[in-house]
Amino acid sequence: ATRCTGGLYCKAQRKQTLLHFAGRRAMDIEGLGDKSVEQLVDEGLVSSPADLYALKFDDIVDLEGFAELSSNKLLSAIEDSKQPSLARFIYALGIPDVGEETAKVLARSLGSLERVQQALPQVLTYLPDVGLEVAHEIHSFFEDAHNQQVIEELLKHGLQIQDQGELGAEFSASTTLGGFLDKLHIPSVGPGGAQKLADKFGSLEAVMNADWLDMRQALPEKQANSVREFFAVEENRQRSLTAEAQLADFGMHWQSEKKVVEGLPLAGQTWVLTGSLELMSRDIAKDKLESLGAKVAGSVSAKTHCVVAGPGAGSKLTKANELGLKVLDEEAFVVFLSKHGITV
DNA sequence: GAGTACAGCGCGGACTACTT
DNA sequence: AAGTAGTCCGCGCTGTACTC
Numbered sequence: 001a002t003r004c005t006g007g008l009y010c011k012a013q014r015k016q017t018l019l020h021f022a023g024r025r026a027m028d029i030e031g032l033g034d035k036s037v038e039q040l041v042d043e044g045l046v047s048s049p050a051d052l053y054a055l056k057f058d059d060i061v062d063l064e065g066f067a068e069l070s071s072n073k074l075l076s077a078i079e080d081s082k083q084p085s086l087a088r089f090i091y092a093l094g095i096p097d098v099g100e101e102t103a104k105v106l107a108r109s110l111g112s113l114e115r116v117q118q119a120l121p122q123v124l125t126y127l128p129d130v131g132l133e134v135a136h137e138i139h140s141f142f143e144d145a146h147n148q149q150v151i152e153e154l155l156k157h158g159l160q161i162q163d164q165g166e167l168g169a170e171f172s173a174s175t176t177l178g179g180f181l182d183k184l185h186i187p188s189v190g191p192g193g194a195q196k197l198a199d200k201f202g203s204l205e206a207v208m209n210a211d212w213l214d215m216r217q218a219l220p221e222k223q224a225n226s227v228r229e230f231f232a233v234e235e236n237r238q239r240s241l242t243a244e245a246q247l248a249d250f251g252m253h254w255q256s257e258k259k260v261v262e263g264l265p266l267a268g269q270t271w272v273l274t275g276s277l278e279l280m281s282r283d284i285a286k287d288k289l290e291s292l293g294a295k296v297a298g299s300v301s302a303k304t305h306c307v308v309a310g311p312g313a314g315s316k317l318t319k320a321n322e323l324g325l326k327v328l329d330e331e332a333f334v335v336f337l338s339k340h341g342i343t344v
Numbered sequence: 345g346a347g348t349a350c351a352g353c354g355c356g357g358a359c360t361a362c363t364t
Numbered sequence: 365a366a367g368t369a370g371t372c373c374g375c376g377c378t379g380t381a382c383t384c
Contacts, residue, residue: 024367033365097375099357129356131376190347222384223347270355276368299371301354315370 014048015041017094021049025100026092027081031074039063049092050153052078085162086113093151095141097134105129106138111165115250117142117151122183122243123250126175167251175252181207184240188226193219197227204244208237264293265340272300274317275310279330288342300325308333 015037022032029052040046045059055078061071084092090113091103098106109127110116116138124135141147178198182191189197200218201207208231215224230236271294273282280288285308286296300307300319307320307327320327328336337343 097357101356129376133375188347192346220346274369282368295355297355298357299355303354 011041018046018049018052020094021092022052022081023092026088027084028088029074029081030077031070032077035065036063036074048150048153050150050157053082053154053157053159082158083160083162086111086116087163089113089159089161090116093141093147096137098138102129102134107163109167110250111163111167113151113161115167117148118246120243120246122239123246125183175247177203180204180244180247184230184236186227186230188223189219193223204240207231208240266292266294266305269294269305270297270303271295272297272304272307272316272320273310274300274307274320277308277310277330279334285333288337291342292340 018032018037018041019034021027022029022037027049032052037046040055040060040063043063045055046052055075057071057075060066060074061068066074085107087100087104087107090098090106091100105127106116110119119139121132121135121139124130124138125132130138176198178191178195181189181194181197181204184194186194196218197207200214201210207227210218212224212228215227218224219227231240266289271289273285273296277285289296294305297304300316300323302323304320304323304325307316307325308330309317309320309327310330317327
């Protein structure tokens with residue numbers, strides 16, 4: 001994507017950042033819409049999200065449209081936003097390519113802001129739907145000095161991020177030594193070769209320091225050569241060790257098998273909501289489904305398990321019918337939920 | 345046979361249009 | 365004007381044909 005390179009100095013970008021930060025799905029600061037952000041930035045009162053938390057009554061009461069009432073309202077809305085969930089907070093930061101879903105994944109899997117901030121690209125790619133590209137965006141966002149400063153100030157102003165905790169299961173479950181070696185992208189060595197190395201040596205150090213004979217026992221000549229050459233490069237050794245150290249630091253230990261069968265009834269299923277739902281909001285419906293282990297997607301495909309269609313459903317319902325997918329109307333959906341012990 | 349390169353697909357994210 | 369459904373694009377993943 002191309003974006004304005006004005007960075008810190010670009011007013012328009014700062015406004016966008018603030019609007020996103022305050023948005024209903026992010027920090028949910030009511031009363032901070034287009035108009036107010038416009039003024040706050042133009043008057044030089046606010047230039048980063050952190051500045052919001054330093055605003056005083058006297059600063060804003062003279063602004064256009066801000067008499068006593070709305071000033072107090074805004075201040076208390078800001079105050080009320082001080083305990084965001086980790087997922088919301090990450091989303092609010094507006095990291096490129098990180099929307100609500102990816103923010104949730106980061107929060108769930110890494111469990112704490114520190115870990116998200118420190119995570120190396122190689123480590124981030126362990127998360128579902130995070131590839132190298134997105135991993136680098138995340139990593140460089142937190143490496144940026146200005147971004148670091150803003151986060152630091154936010155915390156200093158009393159922001160308390162909730163649900164800091166342990167590493168999530170999906171992260172720990174997906175880390176194996178074989179998988180890790182595969183991610184190093186040693187030329188000529190794919191998943192198969194990586195697994196053989198893992199089986200034979202059992203640790204990264206052992207692979208790095210293996211002598212030729214042992215190496216040849218694990219792999220054919222060409223691949224064995226490639227591995228040696230790879231680890232002969234100092235930079236590769238460092239990168240591998242750092243990534244491994246971080247995984248260990250995050251409390252990770254190599255596991256032999258990756259598969260976790262989740263106990264949730266809809267684990268692994270993808271659902272789609274379309275049309276207007278009248279008995280509950282879309283967000284609630286989505287939450288309910290997610291709590292049963294389902295993934296709620298935005299578009300219908302052959303991989304969709306079920307479509308919930310309210311009145312006014314359009315192309316998605318058509319497609320679902322074309323594909324012969326299971327479709328529930330809202331009433332049937334509510335019945336379905338109650339069968340799983342969820343009341344609306 | 346194993347690794348790689350490539351293509352197609354599904355989903356998330358961002359944008360647009362429509363409704364109220 | 366705000367909120368929501370629909371559309372479009374790009375990233376990551378998977379499956380397949382190709383190569384060594």
